[in-house]
Every structure is written in structure tokens, then in C-alpha cells.
Amino acid sequence: MGRPRRILQALAAAAGICFFLNAQSSLAADARKDLVLNGDAKCTRCHDESDDFPVLAIGQTRHGVKADGRTPSCTSCHGESDHHVNKPAGATERPKPDVLFRGKGKSHADAQNGQCLTCHEGGNRTLWAGSRHQTDGLACTSCHAVHTPRDKVLTKATQPEACFACHKAERAQSSRISHHPILEGKVVCSDCHNPHGSQGPKLLVKATTNETCWTCHAEKRGPFLWEHPSASDDCMNCHTPHGSTNQPLLRARAPWLCQECHGDGAPHPGNVYSAASLPGGRVANANNTGGVSGPNQLGVVNPVTGARVTQNAPPAQLAYRSCVNCHSQIHGSNHPAGNRFLR
């Protein structure tokens, strides 16, 4: 609401109050018709359809269903706000409502949240107290918009916009070449996270990271005969969920990601994989005898490339899926011969 308009309204309200007092017509206000909620007349006489802030749209929301006995009135959330309704004599500015959810002078987050929790205790909010968002001082209205028919955070297509307002890195990650379909509206933040507090890490909806991932990736749940210990331990040992430059959502590029655990072994896990090993690189060219190992160095030439047939093949560990080109059952295997995850 613009300031001039607000001043005019305040003056008009003050004049109106004087008029009503003088005329002993205080019943007139009570006679005003409620527009949406029971008893909202004392608010909507000012906050009407011409108000810049569309409070009346609450009628389109669950909070506007009067037939539900639990439906609040304006004062259920904002407090009786007597001084706001009846500006004290001598006050230069109309006092704010008892509980204000937005704008200058808004109430402390705990005070705001207390109003909401009056009805919304329990359920998904069982663990709100002491959760990361609560202890960081977030209010319900930091994410929710109560007076609008389409609360962004409750609509799948728009929910990430609300979360990305604070979670900038995740917003950027969701634009990377490998990403969950977050921006496409097919996976939303609340599929994995419960922002109201949870038993799991990072406010995940389930008690552990893996249980959360399995809600969509149940095939990787096993339990498998042959377990990959790092996968059973925590999916995030290898993956990053919001987006990555490494397919498929790997937090680092293989084979080095694998070598963070398997970089110490022989014959091949601990090899050094560098650009010298790419096709046509120095490693292949070092073996230009064109023959197999043994006494016979045959100098056989590949007629397609003209190069001698080499024993130093470019390693498949650098191509495409790297180690997973062969160890494809990397989340676990139930094949009797799957102990190396080749099956």
C-alpha cells in the first residue's frame, strides 16, 4: 500500500471513528458484512478489495473454508490487535497488528510461528523445534504465503523458486549438464527434504540418505549378496544430488572418484590415468613394435590407421563410464559371480 494512500485511509478511518462516536453509531461497524472469514469485517473495512495486499484471496485457500470449524479468523493469526483497529488518541502512526508476518516491524519468527503451530503442530512438523530452519530463525512465512490462492511452495512447478531464494548453490547446480529434473518440475525439493524438520541428515524425508534415495531408486536398495560398502554406507559418498558436471550426478569424475578408495591396488585400480593414455597418446605410441609380448616383434600395421598394432591400448577407464564400463553393478550385485560387480 502506498504511503499517501495509507495516510488518506488513516485520516479517513480517524474521521470515521470520530463520526461514529459522535453519532453513537458504533453498531454500524458491526453491521458491516464479513467478506471471507467470520468476524473479518473489522479488518476488511480497511483491507478490502482495493487494498494492494490481496488479503481477501485467503478465501480461495484452505484457511478460507468457513464450514470447517477449525478455520481461523483474521485475529486468530494476527491477534486481537485492538490498538491497530482503534488507533490510540495521540498516536502519530497506527500501531501494527499484534502479530505481523511481513514488512517493516514484523514480529519475531518465534512469535509468528507460534501462531501457525497453534493449529499445525505435529504431523510433518513434529520435529520443527530444534530443526535447522527453526534454529536459523526462519518463519513459516519465509516460505509460505497464506493469503494467496497458489502458495508457490505447495505447487510442484514453482516450489524450487521458493527454496532457491536461499539455496543459491543448489539453484546453480540444478542447471548443470547432469541434474535431477528439478527445473523441469518433475522432482521437487520436498520429494527429498522435509523443511519442517526431520530425523534424517540435511532435513531429508527419511531417517537416512539411502532410505530417501530408495523412495525413487528402489532397485538400488537390495540388500544384495555382494555389497559395495561405500554404496551401502551412504549414496553421497559418490553422488551429489542437485547437479553435477559429471554424469550421472557424480560428485567427482571417474576413474579418480573410484580411486579415492581404490587408488592403491594392483594391477589396474591404482594406475595413473592421464591424457598420455588417451587414444593416440604417448603411452600407446611407446609400444610401436606392432606385436605381442614375447620374442616375436612383428611390426604389424593396422591398415586403417597405418599405425602399428599396439599392446598399450588406451584404457577403457578413461572412456565413457570409466570403471563402470565393466564394473557395472556398482550399487551391489545378486549374481553368484558378482563379487567384483562385473555381473
Added chain:
Amino acid sequence: MRSLKNRFPMRATVLAVRGAVAALAFVPAAYAAEGEDAIRELTQPTSVVEVGGLYVNRDSAKFGEYTGLDKKGGYAIGNVELYGGDGPEGAFRWKVLGINLGLDSRSLTGEAGAQGRWRVTAGYDEIVRNFSDTYQTFWNGAGSSTFTLPSGYPAASTRLAVTNNANAILANWNNIQSPNAIAGTAGGGPAFVIPANMHSFDIGTERKRGNVGVSAILAPGWEVRASVKHEEKDGTKITGVNIGRFSGVSALLPEPINSTTDQFEAGVSYAGRQAFFNAGYYGSLYRNDVGLWTVENPGANNAVLGNIARLQSYPDNQMHQLNVGGGYKFSPATRFSFSGSWARLTQNENFIDSPAGSTWVVPESSAHAKVINSSFLARLTSRVMKELTLNAAYKYDDRDNRTPVAIFRTTAGDTPGASTEFSNEPVNRKVNQLNLDADYSLGRGQAVKAEYEYQKIHRSSTAEGSPFRADTSYDNTLRVQYRRTLDDSLTGRVSYAHSRRHTSEYEEGDTRPTSPPSPLPAADPLLTGFEQFFLADRNRDKLRSQLNFQASDALSVQASLDYNRDHYPAQYGLKESKSWVFGLDGALVASKALSFTLFYTYEDMKTSMDSLAIGRGLTSTNLVPHVAGPPCAAYTNVANTLPADYATDSCRQWTESQGDKIHTLGIGARYRGLMAGRLELLGELTYSRARTPITVMGGTYYSNGVPSSPTGNVFIAAESFSDITSELTQLRLAGVYAIDKKSSVRITYMYGRLKSSDWAYDAYAQSALGVLAVQNFIGPGITSPNYNVNVVGVSYNYRFR
């Protein structure tokens, strides 16, 4: 005051998603209602139907990866948002929301209920994943579970392994390059050119989900709910297939997918003035209709048993979980809350039969796999005084793997010959965690918070041997945060956390292990001083900072800077992982009609590791004394001979570091009020540029193919890779013209461009040997994704009540 939250949609790829939702937000200024009409418009929901069409001018699996806009051609736009019910005085309401109904990414949800008494919900959703449109294979049967060699491919009996003559070298079928080389060559070649016989196959999956749910309020505070979700997943995904272990052939093939997942939930909850409680059941049943799938061996005859590689897709499995949670308010300032779950995970899929002619010994018909997951969290919070709030929480997680341990004798990669003995190692994980934090208000908009976390993770196995080289880790974290609000226009926060993880004694690797007698597998030499990152000691630092500035009702700016660093003190393994992220957001409301949004994020990440390439072979014989240190001298390459100092030779040391340097920029603009309020214009641009440099230093020795020479092993220095890059541009322009109060027309244009370069694809697909760039690996020919796609769309929008 405008909020910074109404920021940047950044969903330019999702034309249709924006459809109904965006259209609903648009009320033409020219038709703004007044008086009673305005009240009705504000208080009663508006239904919207949007129909139209899109045209995509080019095929691109990557562009349409999740949207279904992957093929050139026309698509239908269909979006609905419908409301109905009793009206303002009644409690019965229903609504239907349909998004992208004309695409393979469609979604339709609905709900109906008498608020305060009962509610029924239902939904249907499709998710496509178009993986690649450049994939190629030369096997027949893509899309099925049986992959056969093409007609004309040489019979297995002609595919002999290497012998020492020139033609046989080219006909060495485990050197898969040779069939390419041998075409038309006299002397026993197959005259079959693999690259010429590759054919394309679109790889992708489609998930179709349906769900139904019901909830009812039985009495004040008491609610029961139940839901069922069914998902079918079909299609193919790329899976690596090894045929004949490391001396055989490998390929990437489209594994068939045909599975269903059913999820069930039921629960009851109570919320009263002082106490709240919930209890429920969650079940998840996964069933895979693809069991065994087979691939005919293209390599040397009998490299695998019967020349058929046999693979098993994911096994059927089940999870059943009981959940409880609740809380009690001792006073308005003090409350206790808790949550717990107990889950039983089972998997009992029958093992595939041992291949004919094998020497396998499989002692059980199935794994009888069972895991019990228990988890519990208890938390006490109290505002002990007006300025001070204390929280204490204890968390317990236990993964108890009760899968029986058995000994299996098999061969890897379906190879023939003597089998090797392995036993499974079911792994357990137990977490104990304690959190304490205190939040103190300093007054005048300032607050500080201090947190302490103790976490102990114990990992073990019920088998005789454990795969974990350190069984227990202890992590202590201290975090402090400062928040300040300088009047209502400026707020900020900064936090710093430091944690130290130390582990119980780490079992060092043995560089010269003694192999046990057959049939036990040969021992793997391991590098002393190497520690696996998730078990290793670690020091972690995290910094978070954010500043919000509401300069005026029209202008707001938000800036953030995050820093993370993990340091691992072990000699070898992951050494460091660090990143910093800078973010800047702005919103400007230039006028009632014109507004702009902007964001920019820069991320700089780097991980680095150290290692040393050891070998497997004899260490006692060193025909030519090896000289360590630069210049790294060559040494004799007698079969399996290694220098005595190979585990400490500095010439075998290598380091690798990889980074990500990523800029992401978004700009949005909205203009309302053109043509007397009838026309609204929207524009969004997203640009992301990622660069991944990978640096490798050090090196090691490679054979020069002349093993009898005193310099049969030559040192080759490592080389760094060319940067992997991707550059994504998405532009979306839209105009909405209001024909009248109820209807409007929307015209949308979108441009998507991806330019990427990745040697992991291109160095193999585009080398001289193409898909056969690696001797024993038949590549899929996939190139790094690039696209340049234009989309135009027109839709008609009708609003009604």
C-alpha cells in the same frame, strides 16, 4: 515491501509447466474488476484451461531429456486447473491440476474432500529420461533381453585367440580393433567391419506413476491416512557388459528395464494442545520383470562359457517400515520431540543357474538377504530465558545386515576354467550422534548460536573378514553463527564450522601380500599409506555468509559467500576437497508495470589426490638396477618382474586434481500494461558455463613392447587433460494478450543451446578408430551432447468460475 523470494523462475526448458501456472497469475489490467466483482474474483478460485501447440525444430535427446520435447515436430499444449465444490459456505471442495498433458512429461493430480472431515487425492505422473540419440551398437536385439551378433559375423569357431604370426595378431578377437583392420586381408581374418555395422538406438526410460490417498479426521486432533503409489518403469539404460573378464571384451549395451514399484503408507496422528503423536507403516515392493539377460560373445571363441555372457538385472526386493513420532510440551518454552523407525529389508530373488560346463559351486538358491534398519531421534528444546534457547538431541541409526554368509566358487565374466572362492561380506553400520546448541539473543536484532556435534560411526561385517580398513570413526564439530538485523532493510548472517574426524587404527595395505592357495583368489597388492576417503581422518571447515539489503520498496539485493574445505592428512588417497560459492541476487521493480530480476552464481571447486602406481609381480628379481628419481630410468621388462623399490619409487608417484569453475547467470524481465493493459511480456535468460580442468602429474612405467631390451619398461610422464566444458543457454520469451476478461492468447518462443566438449566421449568416438579406440572395448559412439533448438508455441487460455 516486496520480498526477495519472488525471484527467478529459471525454467526455460519447461514451456508447458509454465503454462497454466503462469497464465493464472496474469490478470489483465485492462479487465481489473471492481466492487463486488472484485471481491468475488479475489475470494473464489478461478479455473483455467489452456490448449495449444508447440513446434520443436530439431531432434535432441538432451534438450528433451526430461521434458519429452526430444523429437522434431509438433506437440500439444494442455494445462488445466479446475476448482469446484460447495462454494463459500460449504466445506466440500475439489480441484484438478493437469500439467503438460500433451507431452510425455504429463502430470494430472486431483483431490476432493470435505475440509475438516475427509479428503481423497489421486494423481498420475510420467517422467521420461531420454539418455542419448547418438548411441550405437552392432548387436541385434536392443530393447530386448537377448543380444545376438549380426548375421554375417564370423562363427565362434573361427574366432581364435592370438598366436604368434602376423595375421593371427590381426585376428586376435580379444583385440577387437583387429576385425576392423582385417577386413579383406588374406590369412584368416573375418572380413567383418564392426564400425560399418553399428546401428543407432535411442536409449531412455519412462516412468508412469499413479497414486491414490485418503485421509479422514475421526475426532478433533485425530487423523488417519492411507495412500498407495504404483510406478511402472520401462525402457533401456546403458549398462557396461564385460565378456570374459579383463582378457575379454567389454561394451556398453542398452539393458532392458521393465519394473514396478509399489509403495504403501498408512498412519494415524494426534495433535492436542500439549502433546502430538503419529504412528504409521511404510511399505515398498520392487519387482523387476527382467531377470536374466544375455549377450553373445563377439570375442575369441569360448572366452565365455557357451559364448554367451549372462547378466542379471536388479533383484526384486521389499522394505517394510514402522514409524513413530511425537512430542510433548512441558511448558510454552520447553518441549520434547522424538521420531523413530524400524525397517525390514529383504531380498530373496533366486540366483541364476550356473552356466553349463562351469565349475561353479553356488551353495544356496538365493541370498536370503535381510537387513534391519533402526533409527531413533530424541530432542529437547527449551527457552530457558527470554534471550537463551537450548537444544539437545540424540540420534541413533543402525543398519544390521543379517544376510547369511556363504562361500561361492565362481568365475568372473562367465569365463571358463577353474573357479575361485569368495564369501559375501554383509556390512553393518551403527551411528551414535549427539547435538547440543545454544542460541542467545544479544538484543537489537543480534543473535549468536553455538553448536556442538559428536558423531561416532561403527562399521563392521558379520563375515570373517571386513571390507572396512578402519572400523570406527569419531567426528567432533563446532559451529558458531552470528545473525544481525540492522533495521528491517538490512539483515545478515555468518557462520563457521570446524570438524575433526579421526578413526580407529587404519589397517595399512600390504604391497607384497602372500597369495593364499587356490581356490582362494590371489591377494591384491595394496599401497601402504593409502586411506579410503570415507574412512580416513579428516579436518573440515565450512563458512556460510549471507547479506540481504532491501534498499527500497523497489530494489532488493542479496549476496552470499560459502566456503568449504576438507583436508585428509593421510599420505595417499584423497588429500583435499574445497569449494567456494559466490551468489548475487537482485530484484528491481522499476514501475508497477515493469520489473527485473537477476542472479549470478560462481562456483569454484577442486579435489586433489595423491597416489603411487604399484604393480603385481615378482619383486625379488631386478635384472637392471632401477634408479629412482628424475630422470626416471627405464628398466628391464621381464615377465612380471618389478623393481625391488617399486612401492617407494618416486617415479611412480602421481597426483591428480580436478576442478569445476562454473558461472551461472539468470536475468528475468516482466512488463505489464502494454496495449492498455491487454498485453504482458515476459523474458527469461539463463546462461551457465562450466569448465572442468583435470591436472595429472607424475607418471609411471609402460612397456615399449621390447621386453628383452634392458629398457623394456619406459617412464612416461603423466599429462593433463584438455578442459571439459559445457555452455548452456536458455532463452524464453512469452507474450500474453488478453482478448477479453476470460480469455487470452499466449505466444512463446524458446531457444536452447548446449555446447559441450568432453574427452571421455569425444576422444573415443571421434578418434581414428572410432568405436574401437580401445582394443577390448566396443565403444557406443556417443559424442558429448550438443544442441541448438528453437521452440515456438501458441496457446489459448480460458478462465472461468
